[in-house]
Amino acid sequence: MTHALHFRRPVPGAERHGDGWTLRWEGTAVMGILNVTPDSFSDGGRHAALDAALASARTMRDAGVLILDIGGESTRPGAAPVPVHEELNRVLPVIRALADAGTVLSVDTMKPEVAAAALAAGAHLINDVTGLRDPQMRAVCADAGAPACVMHMQGDPRTMQRDPHYDDVVREVHDYLHAQAREALAAGVPDVILDPGIGFGKTLEHNLALLRALPELTEAPHPVLIGASRKRLIDFIAGVPEAQDRDPGSLALHLHAARRGAAIVRAHAAAAHVQALRVQAALNPA
Template sequence: MNSRLGGVGRQSRGGPLGLPVWDRCAVMGVVNVTPDSFSDGGQWFDPELAVKHGLDLVAQGADLVDVGGESTRPGATRVDAAEELRRVVPVVRELAAAGAVVSVDTMRATVAEQALAAGARLVNDVSGGQADPAMIPVVADAGAPFVVMHWRGQSIDMNNRAVYADVLGEVVAELRAGLDRAVAGGVDPARIVLDPGLGFAKDADHDLALLAHLGELRALGQPLLVAASRKRFLGRVLAGEAGAAPPPARERDAATAAVTAIAAREGAWAVRVHEVHASADAVRVARAIEAAGRPDGPNAPDGPHQPEEPGEPVA
């Protein structure tokens, strides 16, 4: 499969169920097999369209794809397990068979177990194992990588839980508790990724504060997933003046790419995005800037220098 990122950055390490890692921030493309997700609900609800979309995301530069069958937008109600399985497992199976690195986005142990059997490489649980007590044992038994997100409750009422005296301190403490809970349940700490849960029981100011302190989140010592794509806080920032209408979710991809560049520069393991092209380019730029600043980088006193292409404008 082709990738806009190309080169050694496309090579993951870690074995069949080891945590996939790259030599830069990875781009995780979103495949929502749902009728009601906040930005693309219904667009990929047909399994064949969902598989095609996932493969398109890989071709555009996604390193892995995150397949989910249950919306977690604010106010969403849950679907039953049988329906979630019907939506997710066939898509995971086809994408994995085509060679994609697949993550399953689910809060249910039964869905995680069957998705792993169908070829998923990791489990992305927005509840961090809190919604289903069987989740952590399933992940531990499978030896699978596990994304533990900061979570304070189901989507139906999570906005009521967006109350913090110190958002950074409380999120760090609650993420540490989630990490400890997963490790105590048998999940290998080397296979645990943390996610600050932007937009989950948080308002725009909370989200921005967390993004401003990604270094403190990384100080927890685990790989970090940043999932800001098209979220409400970006809409509020883009709206500008108080009371102005925010742009629709689909018009927030450039703002998402700005967050991607920051997250990549701060050392995030991956960013989770709906539109891959811009974020893949943002990662490339962030990686080049980082390389330029290294002692052995292209701008070091004795380092290699790549001249501009003939005729290429330099100003």
């Protein structure tokens, strides 16, 4: 299956058309996670030094990831907010160093100020876990001609896992994503990616229901991203308490998502995901 994402700014690997660019890819692509934070739930501090961050970025690029997702603020359950200046000090040096690396750069941020500075520094895409709720974030993306990943989250990172509740999790999450996509496009954002927000304000049962219902979401005209990498639901299912030991479960969840039409999976073990997805694609009927 061919997927596409539209930009109004130059993007590595994209085709020019009129005043825009379209990035196309076959099957399920990988968004590699590059956390430049001291407190992320599975790799906090690993990329705090610029050299370490750039080395990991090059490894993921060479492995074949489509997008590098750079994050300067942890959104793990219970995480405290980071000041704008601190988040900028973490992400901008990495973005500037990778701006000419030939890879699509995404920035994982909830702050319009950080998004604007990141796009000005050479990023191409904004990954907003608050789902573009803030009109300023929609305006930043629209002005820069940058698409955004619109994610569903009940509450915020500090409160989202305090007894999350839904009457119908699939309907409510899908309705929210479609409504936010319409608002973003109406505000001038060139395109959106939809992310049901696995692990963000959801119980194990909620997460499994959303993953099983993926075909309903992937029928939408927008690419769908699934980010289940190393998340706690793997511990609940398979008894793996340490996040860094959950890559096999992450692969299982993401291969399921790929078979159900996901356009992108967001992963820590990016090279392993690229390899597994290529093998799975080769096994599919022509």
